[in-house]
Amino acid sequence: MPCKEYDNLKWIVENWTVHAAVSAERSAKTRVAEAIIRLSEDAETEHIFQCSGWIVADEKRHFLNGGWCVGAAKVRVEMDLDLVGYALPQPTTDYRKSLLASLRLLKVGSSK
Numbered sequence: 001m002p003c004k005e006y007d008n009l010k011w012i013v014e015n016w017t018v019h020a021a022v023s024a025e026r027s028a029k030t031r032v033a034e035a036i037i038r039l040s041e042d043a044e045t046e047h048i049f050q051c052s053g054w055i056v057a058d059e060k061r062h063f064l065n066g067g068w069c070v071g072a073a074k075v076r077v078e079m080d081l082d083l084v085g086y087a088l089p090q091p092t093t094d095y096r097k098s099l100l101a102s103l104r105l106l107k108v109g110s111s112k
Helices: 010-019 026-039 081-086 095-107
Strands: 053-057 060-064
Touching: none
Parallel strands: none
Antiparallel strands: 053 060
16 A cells, blocks of 8 residues: 555555444544554565666665566565566576576577
8 A cells, every 4th residue: 555545544445345444533533543553563564666677675786677676585576567578587596497598598689
């Protein structure tokens, strides 16, 4: 949920449907928001990136591509379907497969 949508609390009813009942009274919404914040002190923060390129996380540079982040396990990438084709393959320990894939790059383009 984007932070800018937090204060209006519409997301509670939209996401929890009939399981959420928040009083229409203005102070009730304020109390619900405060309770969520207080009870979420140990909640993990997650950043979801929707672009490719370089970022700095944990004081190190990492590369975002169409499906994951090179070098950072706790970074989530969710690209639009138009950009999913820009995904790099996941790391592998199958060195033979990696070598063969690298050699196939020699066949790209014209030999002239």
